[in-house]
Amino acid sequence: MSEQDEIELDALTDLGEELIRSILAEEPLDTIKQLIESGAPLWYQNESEGISCLHAAAYTQNRELVKLLIDGGAVWNAADYLRNTAGDIALSFNNQEIYTIIRDAGIRADDTAAASTDAFLSSKLRFIVDEHGQNICMLDVDGEEVGVMMGWERNIMQETVAKFSAGREHTGPKILNVGFGLGIIDTLFQSLSPAQHVIIEAHPDVLKHMKELGWYEKPGVKILEGKWQDYINSDKIGTIVPEGGFDIVYTDSFSEDYQALRQFFSHLQVLLGPQSRFSFFNGLGATNPTIYDVYTRVAEVHLAEVGLNVSWSDVDASDQRHWGDSRRYFTCPTYRLPLVVRE
Numbered sequence: 001m002s003e004q005d006e007i008e009l010d011a012l013t014d015l016g017e018e019l020i021r022s023i024l025a026e027e028p029l030d031t032i033k034q035l036i037e038s039g040a041p042l043w044y045q046n047e048s049e050g051i052s053c054l055h056a057a058a059y060t061q062n063r064e065l066v067k068l069l070i071d072g073g074a075v076w077n078a079a080d081y082l083r084n085t086a087g088d089i090a091l092s093f094n095n096q097e098i099y100t101i102i103r104d105a106g107i108r109a110d111d112t113a114a115a116s117t118d119a120f121l122s123s124k125l126r127f128i129v130d131e132h133g134q135n136i137c138m139l140d141v142d143g144e145e146v147g148v149m150m151g152w153e154r155n156i157m158q159e160t161v162a163k164f165s166a167g168r169e170h171t172g173p174k175i176l177n178v179g180f181g182l183g184i185i186d187t188l189f190q191s192l193s194p195a196q197h198v199i200i201e202a203h204p205d206v207l208k209h210m211k212e213l214g215w216y217e218k219p220g221v222k223i224l225e226g227k228w229q230d231y232i233n234s235d236k237i238g239t240i241v242p243e244g245g246f247d248i249v250y251t252d253s254f255s256e257d258y259q260a261l262r263q264f265f266s267h268l269q270v271l272l273g274p275q276s277r278f279s280f281f282n283g284l285g286a287t288n289p290t291i292y293d294v295y296t297r298v299a300e301v302h303l304a305e306v307g308l309n310v311s312w313s314d315v316d317a318s319d320q321r322h323w324g325d326s327r328r329y330f331t332c333p334t335y336r337l338p339l340v341v342r343e
């Protein structure tokens with residue numbers, strides 16, 4: 001870094017610190033506006049607590065300032081050292097109005113943690129049983145272990161299948177599932193004696209594991225090797241949808257971002273039959289309650305756009321104890337289970 005760069009960075013840091021301090025000291029709005037006009041960075045997070053100007057405005061519950069900062073481009077989902085976003089701070093004060101302003105900024109931003117599916121598909125997976133007897137499908141990301149699917153999610157999968165079956169006598173349903181992972185949901189689907197059970201799975205190690213477990217020989221099971229995007233597209237979709245559509249459609253594809261999920265939504269009207277049900281693993285943003293809420297709302301809006309009403313039920317996810325060495329990808333205490341029902 002050149003000397004000039006260092007001087008500029010120091011100046012920005014000072015301005016950023018001053019902006020946050022002024023907001024916390026509840027200085028007049030004009031003083032704060034002047035600081036912003038003189039170049040105080042809205043993205044800056046302070047040294048001591050990692051809070052941004054938006055966190056500070058949420059702490060002082062200054063609605064007008066929160067709006068001003070959001071309109072000026074403040075980062076809605078920055079997390080402080082305690083992993084709280086400004087939205088979480090607003091919620092902790094039970095300030096619904098400020099929370100909504102921040103959350104709506106997130107909805108507009110439609111932010112995606114762009115994960116690379118191709119990098120995932122070419123990386124090695126390990127299927128292990130941990131010291132608690134929990135099955136885990138592990139992925140190595142630059143030396144850090146990440147669980148692709150972990151046994152603690154069984155509860156969520158069980159609840160999902162219970163919602164698919166509630167009030168419905170399934171006689172040989174036609175099922176489509178995207179993403180085999182540990183095969184938890186596919187094993188539950190098998191107990192519904194499906195007439196057709198189509199599984200789309202892209203990862204070669206998962207496919208190998210499925211072969212070893214005998215999934216290719218199970219009655220009614222058809223495994224489509226490759227990405228769902230290879231089959232669920234306007235050219236090919238007609239070749240996989242059975243007559244009358246699927247009765248149950250589920251998708252849970254680790255490593256994909258929200259845009260991929262939204263693209264999946266756009267094909268639902270073709271995939272689903274007249275009396276069918278759809279759900280997806282609602283896990284995006286689940287390390288922070290505000291961001292999780294944003295993704296949940298965004299999904300609801302986009303499902304409505306394709307003509308589908310989603311309802312939500314809560315599943316207790318507080319018992320996600322056995323992370324072992326895995327990076328924690330779900331820390332919210334409650335899983336919001338989505339369900340689309342066509343009657």
Ligand SMILES: C[S@@+](CC[C@H](N)C(=O)[O-])C[C@H]1O[C@@H](n2cnc3c(N)ncnc32)[C@H](O)[C@@H]1O
Binds near residue numbers: 149180181185203
């Ligand atoms: C979290 S796991 C699914 C877990 C599963 N629901 C269960 O109950 O065990 C995600 C799976 O999706 C697969 N996958 C990721 N991207 C995919 C894609 N684009 N198309 C098909 N499968 C994909 C992964 O290889 C992985 O096996």
